[in-house]
Amino acid sequence: MDTKIRTRFAPSPTGWLHLGNARTAIFNYLFAKHSNGELILRIEDTDRERSKKEYEEALIEDLKWLGIEWNEGPDVGGPYGPYRQSERFEIYKKYVDELLEKGYAYRCFCTPEELEVEREKAKKEGRPYRYSGKCRHLTQEQIEQYLKEGRPYTIRFRVPDGRELVLNDLIKGEVRFNVDDFGDFVIVRSDGSPVYNFVVVVDDALMKITHVIRGEDHLANTFKQMLIYEALGFPMPKFAHLPIILGEDRSKLSKRHGAVSVRQYRIDGYLPEALFNFLSLLGWYPKDGKEILSKEELVERFDITDIHNAPAVFNKEKLYWMNGVYIREVLDIEDLTDRVINYLKTYKGEFDEELQKLVDTILSYPREYIKTVVSKVRDSFFTLKEFPTRAKPFFVDEITLSPDAEKHIQKITPEVAKQIVKLFKEKVENLETLKGEDFKKLAKEVAKELKLKPGMVFKTLRVALTGETQGVGLDLLVEVIGKERVLKRLNSFLQEN
């Protein structure tokens, strides 16, 4: 039985993996897995100018990081390879020859300059540009002659007149299009390299792709491709065109909207599960309304025909929130600890100097200690990058007062502050060990004995212990760092203020 569903993700290696492409990859993956099918990765690098090997590597790495797995691809091979278009030129040539022979395509000797003139003229006359078809009816002799002169030429597909094509898109529904709206289009450049609209058909057909799921920006191209499928006698796959992702200003999501690459979110401390989950919810929604879903749950629920067909605005804040949910609720502590450590090791080089120093200090502690801290502060950081700052008091004993902390001391006067700290210190010294509940008790005693508000005492102790006026619960902090380090900090506060 050869009815297995096969989808493909076909990025071009001209930059880092874009969020929009990542979402397309995710939908291809979900669709394939849901129906027990296969996902193929193909690298579309026919544009030699812009394609770069390092981008291909980055693409593959980011895709893997996201949790997308493919059955065939340039890295793992497969029965329908090669999976890099630049290595398939021989294959394409065969089909170009076939089209030429059967008269579906012809050589065009028009120069770029001539075409530019046509384009200008069309613009001036206010009509859409379409290739005039000048070389459509060249005689055999003329062609021979031009070839002999060594004139460069492109190969164009001969678009039939007046054909209306009907596409039954899985998402868009029935879309009709009159082929007269585009002229004979180029399928092979003058340097001999074939163009996207042509190779994509050959590849999808030869790779036995059953479902082409891609961005809506390819919708118009589909009709050109349908013509080629017909001409070559290939069976037509099913098409599904995803609504595109928009930036906050409702234009296509691009660099000017800020971070748009998967890599950037990775560097910023986002978890792959969260990004995967979030992206899958852009244009699609599970029937039961459950939003936090694992990859397996998404696969189980996914149905391509449920995709909403309006473009979706990318909402950073919700992604940020969702990442927080994964940190505080979804991952277990062991896993989360490993992620934090690996993340900090991998990306500290991207941080500013001060943060780097802090990270080095954190990484000098044993894993068990870091794990304890993670468990105490997991409710208060939304990205892995926020962990160091949030957890700083657990790791750094040298305290410098923040402007707010300074202000607080001045407000209650340094004398009173010292009084509080001193009394508290004495009480701590009398204890064998310092537990979280002890901290609370002692602080309240101090307040009572000095006739101060408890809140004021807590805030002052916080300043002395952390240098900040807000942060994690002091009882948690104190329990983790222990009596000695608490005393050390209190002493230096008394000395310096």
Place this chain on the structure above:
RNA sequence: GCCCCCGUCGUCUAGCCCGGUCCAGGACACCGCCCUUUCAAGGCGGAGAUCGCGGGUUCAAAUCCCGCCGGGGGCGCCA
């Protein structure tokens, strides 16, 4: 300009195919209260959409039909 797609709270969306159960449900963000030594987190509550607009059809329309407007995408020897 031409062609195509789309239009429910600020945003992601449910509902639309198979009209009534929707004076439109959920989530993020926002506001308030509670918890609390603070910031978060958490709990509870609130505000927020005349379903783009205008006409029909119908006893009844977010849901069906028509027109308009608005937004987006595509019109390359880019993918």
